[in-house]
Amino acid sequence: MHPLVSPLSDCRLQPDDPCRVGIMVLEDLSCQDLRHLEPLILKSERPWIAVGTSDQCDDPEMRRIMAHLSHSLVSPQVDLLRLSILMEHAAELSMLQQRDREEQRMSAAAEDSEYEFVGTTPVMWNLFKTIRKVAVVDAPVFISGESGTGKELTAQAIHERSTRSRQPFHAINCGALPEHLIQSELFGHEKGAFTGASQRKIGRIEAADGGTLFLDEIGDLPLELQVNLLRFLEMRCIQRVGGLEDIPVDVRIVAATHVNLELAVKEGRFREDLYHRLNVLQVQVPALREHSEDIEILARFFFERFSCEKASCLKGFSREALSVMQRYHWPGNVRELINRVRRAMVMCENRLIQPEDLGIERRGLNRHQITLEEVREEAERDALLSALGRNKYRVNAAAKELGVSRVTIYRLLDKHGISRTPPQEAAFS
Numbered sequence: 234m235h236p237l238v239s240p241l242s243d244c245r246l247q248p249d250d251p252c253r254v255g256i257m258v259l260e261d262l263s264c265q266d267l268r269h270l271e272p273l274i275l276k277s278e279r280p281w282i283a284v285g286t287s288d289q290c291d292d293p294e295m296r297r298i299m300a301h302l303s304h305s306l307v308s309p310q311v312d313l314l315r316l317s318i319l320m321e322h323a324a325e326l327s328m329l330q331q332r333d334r335e336e337q338r339m340s341a342a343a344e345d346s347e348y349e350f351v352g353t354t355p356v357m358w359n360l361f362k363t364i365r366k367v368a369v370v371d372a373p374v375f376i377s378g379e380s381g382t383g384k385e386l387t388a389q390a391i392h393e394r395s396t397r398s399r400q401p402f403h404a405i406n407c408g409a410l411p412e413h414l415i416q417s418e419l420f421g422h423e424k425g426a427f428t429g430a431s432q433r434k435i436g437r438i439e440a441a442d443g444g445t446l447f448l449d450e451i452g453d454l455p456l457e458l459q460v461n462l463l464r465f466l467e468m469r470c471i472q473r474v475g476g477l478e479d480i481p482v483d484v485r486i487v488a489a490t491h492v493n494l495e496l497a498v499k500e501g502r503f504r505e506d507l508y509h510r511l512n513v514l515q516v517q518v519p520a521l522r523e524h525s526e527d528i529e530i531l532a533r534f535f536f537e538r539f540s541c542e543k544a545s546c547l548k549g550f551s552r553e554a555l556s557v558m559q560r561y562h563w564p565g566n567v568r569e570l571i572n573r574v575r576r577a578m579v580m581c582e583n584r585l586i587q588p589e590d591l592g593i594e595r596r597g598l599n600r601h602q603i604t605l606e607e608v609r610e611e612a613e614r615d616a617l618l619s620a621l622g623r624n625k626y627r628v629n630a631a632a633k634e635l636g637v638s639r640v641t642i643y644r645l646l647d648k649h650g651i652s653r654t655p656p657q658e659a660a661f662s
């Protein structure tokens with residue numbers, strides 16, 4: 234019997250190989266061979282039957298590898314019936330293991346895509362690390378960061394990685410609700426509690442029982458409601474508006490703000506005791522300009538996400554557009570990036586998105602970061618567009634004016650993602 238395993242046959246060890254069980258013949262394999270093959274055998278994700286005697290496993294290293302790698306060990310004199318029964322059992326086991334692996338892969342993929350948090354820079358890795366750390370502790374979390382940086386996404390990610398992940402996650406923007414509604418929105422109300430309260434209403438705190446409540450823009454919570462929230466955090470029970478009953482509720486509070494809450498405390502707009510109650514664990518979400526190396530990957534990520542809304546000829550971003558995005562200061566952070574990319578995908582009349590499609594004024598850009606190469610590219614594109622415009626998009630005439638060949642003009646049009654037809658025609662064609 235020849236070994237099915239040899240250092241040269243690793244092509245047979247791929248997981249997508251239809252073969253379900255492997256056989257290795259120890260007589261033909263040294264301990265060193267096996268050591269080389271160990272990672273490949275593990276990667277093959279299938280059970281292996283070793284044919285050999287226990288004497289061949291005298292070497293401790295050999296024994297370790299065999300115990301680790303093989304499903305069973307049979308003697309070289311094994312009869313074919315016994316071998317085929319063993320192989321059948323191993324194949325059944327292999328199918329079960331395969332199913333288990335598939336399920337694990339699928340749930341890992343679902344987890345990854347649930348809250349697609351994009352970030353490849355050290356500041357973002359730091360954020361992900363903090364999220365994982367605070368997720369496993371059940372204390373209140375305080376998230377700070379500019380508007381549109383991903384504070385709600387952070388709160389969701391914390392919830393998803395916490396023991397409460399199977400329970401509800403509710404978000405409420407304290408700054409977006411009229412003052413007279415916040416009390417009943419947070420704590421609920423009893424029927425008849427006030428004019429218009431025709432039904433009992435369960436508030437957000439109660440609805441999130443067992444889970445997480447995300448209080449966005451906590452700094453906008455009116456002072457009298459701050460007292461109620463503090464009472465809830467201390468007593469762990471609420472009273473609905475118009476109700477007398479104390480209702481126990483188990484909710485983890487994650488609060489966020491884009492304003493300086495310490496200043497609000499100093500100025501008496503926010504209760505200091507509530508501030509300390511909420512501020513047990515802190516997470517700081519960085520502004521987009523603090524991880525500008527992520528801008529391109531985020532832009533491409535949202536381009537893909539909205540790709541069903543784009544014209545079929547639109548292929549991506551021009552180098553100028555990427556450079557302009559890189560130098561822009563993004564006051565609205567990731568939310569602004571999403572809006573600009575989406576708008577550009579609609580407005581763009583060429584194959585590649587240009588700076589003007591993004592609606593970013595070049596004048597407001599940080600000129601200090603511009604490279605000579607970028608200046609050249611920008612000048613080349615401007616000269617090309619001007620020459621085409623002056624010559625009504627007649628390539629021969631534009632080429633003559635610029636002192637280059639027609640072929641060069643076509644190459645430059647492709648390079649800069651400029652359409653061969655004038656913009657108006659392209660728009661109406």
Ligand SMILES: Nc1ncnc2c1ncn2[C@@H]1O[C@H](COP(=O)(O)OP(=O)(O)OP(=O)(O)O)[C@@H](O)[C@H]1O
Binds near residue numbers: 352379383386449571
């Ligand atoms: N790193 C990121 N990767 C992918 N999407 C992101 C990222 N950061 C933010 N987003 C997306 O940007 C948008 C704004 O994020 P989010 O609502 O979490 O911001 P926010 O800080 O809570 O905003 P606000 O302060 O206005 O409440 C959302 O669509 C969110 O999914």
